[in-house]
């Protein structure tokens with residue numbers, strides 16, 4: 130047995146998957162063989178969910194049935210709303226509210242049990258995906274001192290989320306931009322949060338545990354947390370009337386990394402960032418343009434003037450998502466939970482796929498500590 134240590138599991142392949150293909154050198158991302166560009170342009174997030182879970186794009190009838198099932202499951206039990214209310218009272222981060230809310234749903238699930246078979250795991254997954262937007266929107270309203278809104282019967286997942294959040298039906302460009310953002314974040318190979326979810330499910334724990342763990346892993350600034358950091362950077366630049374380049378130089382001289390830049394797999398601009406940049410530009414055309422301007426100034430400076438892309442450091446998905454969400458009126462600390470609301474689909478799809486030939490994930494660590502310590506009683510220490 131080799132005792133070579135693979136720090137960060139760089140380049141270590143631990144499973145086979147047919148869900149997403151990533152070409153980090155050429156900036157390509159496919160879900161089940163379909164380009165992310167086509168899916169973002171032509172499919173709804175609901176179609177993408179069906180594709181990830183079932184392996185193929187739905188027919189019209191299949192999509193209607195799937196969408197109806199999701200719509201039926203969107204409301205929250207009262208005690209989950211009360212849990213969210215108590216978290217709002219102590220000003221918990223929305224990511225904490227989401228993680229706690231998903232966990233609090235489990236006792237209400239009629240299929241709740243360990244060792245779920247595929248059908249049970251799929252039902253649990255659908256219920257969680259249906260309710261995550263409701264949890265987040267309810268939490269946002271509760272912390273603003275407002276009561277949660279019931280889901281809108283006629284809106285799709287993306288538009289309904291924006292409606293439940295703001296109380297207003299989004300316009301076409303807002304609804305489409307948000308739907309695309311959900312599609313773009315749905316799956317991305319064995320990233321840290323997906324791996325976490327799969328590790329949990331490999332013990333035959335249920336989907337609630339897997340998703341709760343995934344939310345925890347996604348919250349960190351090296352992973353999903355970067356989208357909030359990007360927006361906070363832009364807000365700081367704006368509030369202090371700074372030149373964005375001045376902000377970047379100050380951060381770099383303090384040895385800080387620029388949020389939304391760099392990726393373990395992509396060595397060129399993330400294809401998701403390309404699409405979100407386009408949405409950000411469109412929203413800037415009909416609203417405020419400064420957020421888009423700050424981001425492009427930073428990107429041009431880092432890539433063209435400093436040549437960071439030559440070292441494989443380019444904008445990732447988090448770089449432009451913040452300015453899209455901000456222009457839709459969503460506060461910055463909701464961005465990572467929105468990422469989770471979408472990526473939960475990838476977590477669940479990978480759990481379903483992995484469980485087809487489940488094997489407990491149990492790596493090793495190389496022991497580097499003492500081996501011959503003599504026990505000293507507490508009185509003599």
Ligand code: ACO
Nearest residue numbers: 350351352353355386387388389390391392393442445447
């Ligand atoms: N700004 C400036 N320099 C950077 C950045 C950045 N954002 N990212 C990496 N680098 C530099 C590092 O300082 C390092 O340089 P060095 O070798 O001279 O020390 C080199 O690039 C390699 O960095 P690593 O940390 O080894 O690369 P890794 O693959 O672990 O990094 C990561 C990936 C963690 C995402 C990193 O790029 C980063 O911290 N980015 C900022 C946070 C961020 O945007 N996270 C979101 C990622 S996308 C997602 O999870 C959805």
